[in-house]
Amino acid sequence: MSGSSSVFRAAFQGLSYPSVFHNRSSSSTIYPANHDNPKLDAFESHVCEELRRLEECGNYLSADWLRQALDVCLYVHSMVEENFPHIGKNSKWVNEHLEDMVKLLDICNALRESMSDIKQYKVELQLIVHGFQGCGPIGARQLLRARTALGNFNDPSAKAKEASEGKSRLENCSSMLRRMGERLVAPPSDAATASGGAAFLEPIYASKALMVFVCGVLVAAISTKSKRHLPQLCAGQTAWACSLQTLHHKVKEEIEKGRNKGTTCTLLYELKAVDSSSRSLYDLVNKLINSKSVPPNESQALELRQSVQSLRNCISELESGTAPFERQISEIFRVLVSGRMALLDVLSYS
Template sequence: MILPKGSYLSPKLLAILNNFEEALSERLRKLKPNGREDILSLTWMKFAMESLCQSHADIKTLITALELPVCDWDEKWIDVYLDNSVKLLDICIALSSELSRLNQGHLLLQCVLHHLDSNPSKQFVRARSSLDGWKQHISSRNPRIQNCFAILDSLTETLNLPKVKNSAKGKVLMQAMYGVKVETIFICSIFAAGFTGSAKKLRNLEVPETCLWAGAFTDLQGFVNGEIRIMFSSGRATVLKELEAVDTTVKKLYPMIQDGFGPGEAETFQNYISDLGKGADKLSQGLDLVAKEVDNFFQIVLSGRDALLCNFRVGGDVSDRAHQSGVKQVVR
């Protein structure tokens, strides 16, 4: 699709491309969860974002290995890169805002635990109010995450562009960027689906079999998308594992706070309080770790964009294109 029949690559260029694609293929194989319960756990999400960061970092290494100066880039490549980078930064901002929003619920859970710590029977009304606040907070919707789907649609529409002519190095660069873009769209769509509680926008991307990573990606995509669709069809409120664990404990604890309980249930009640504390801490810590990786991804995309713009400024040919490609959109 990107390297048409008859395209010639020197042994050196072919080795650079193959090394990149083999590394991407291995990364995609490692991303496949061991089982359904590992999908969209915060541990897996952190690992997925780390993988994405590494793939984008590998693009920088590949550009250096190609010895392809920015001044030799085709104008179409530059426009697509600048436009895509702004969209990725917007996605990062949306993901960060959702992770922060979810983590704000930790304060409400801490209030519940505080009210139940010393003399729970006198604090039931306040504990129940905090639990009501937590349930309302978690079930609310973040419009920024909803907007991610439109951005991902736009990225998908330009997945196979632009065409490359008369530049063997350019073809290698575009095929490598194609692979990273596929991984980026896939992972970001999984995150967006998990955060919105909807599998309707999950993408099934078709990739050419000529890519060395095609088999690993198709296997990963089929397994993860399929399992997430099953989870939602079974009526699960959320596919985020750590969030669901807290929600399950809240549903057990809430009736006992609202209606009271007998002497024989006191130990069970204390166990639920303990489970809530452990689950809340695990959820908060997991959200923090994923947020850190999303921020790392943001910085990698931003630094790559800045490096490109800086090289053009040296050549005196960036001002108009930078502004046309939405550089000002990054400033919030």
């Protein structure tokens, strides 16, 4: 992550901006300057470029897109400490920001717990898939064990109970993010404030707005609630804020499409694929047992093994897609703690 952090630090040192993600073009969009300070202009231009790339990626509810979005959050947060010595004594705005950092830490903890739930879900399904391994014929006991285990994931009452257990955690996250989004207030911009130090609050403000947005998308993607909403953002009229609003609108449209279907499944593509594949395998096993086709004939055995393989592939895609999340969320937590301590330290000596 130190390499990622250097990307934005380079902008504040007047260095060229290297490519961070794969498949990026070497050219960069030039955004109009809004500040007298070239470092702040460079920051804004780079944030706009990252948001544009996220917008062009599409598939906003995929693990790959969320991974890139979380990386952008880390890039921005990794350099905001550069601005702390310049912010002066904007006590009211800064104090509110410090309070919001505590809320974001709580949200990170809740998201880490949710990621652990997903990991446990994946492990339990892997055990079911493992039970079908072997070259011998599939017997009645094997099918009955699989039906019982899969039934825990596919029975409506069991799913409702599981959803309710994790619902309050994500609901709290969603509520906190919604309130933070509604209360986002641009930093003071008048030159008299803190001897012009207000301009250096803009990167701090951008980092918080981006964090609220990306965490909101992640919560909406992994929630099992049928009503999912992104936090509204009032980020101002700067170039990066307009880019963020455009991206927010497109992601919101994709979430609304899934929400309008009234599904209680998650919207995260890879997790939804696992749920669907698990359901298909459960239905097939149940059909074989109810029809007393045990052991299954050659055609049925082939269909069963194909269904098992499909679930195995979906689990593998979920694992590779979401594995970085836990590390990224932990790193965001660390950066938030470090940033809050550094900000308090600067304020105590200002």
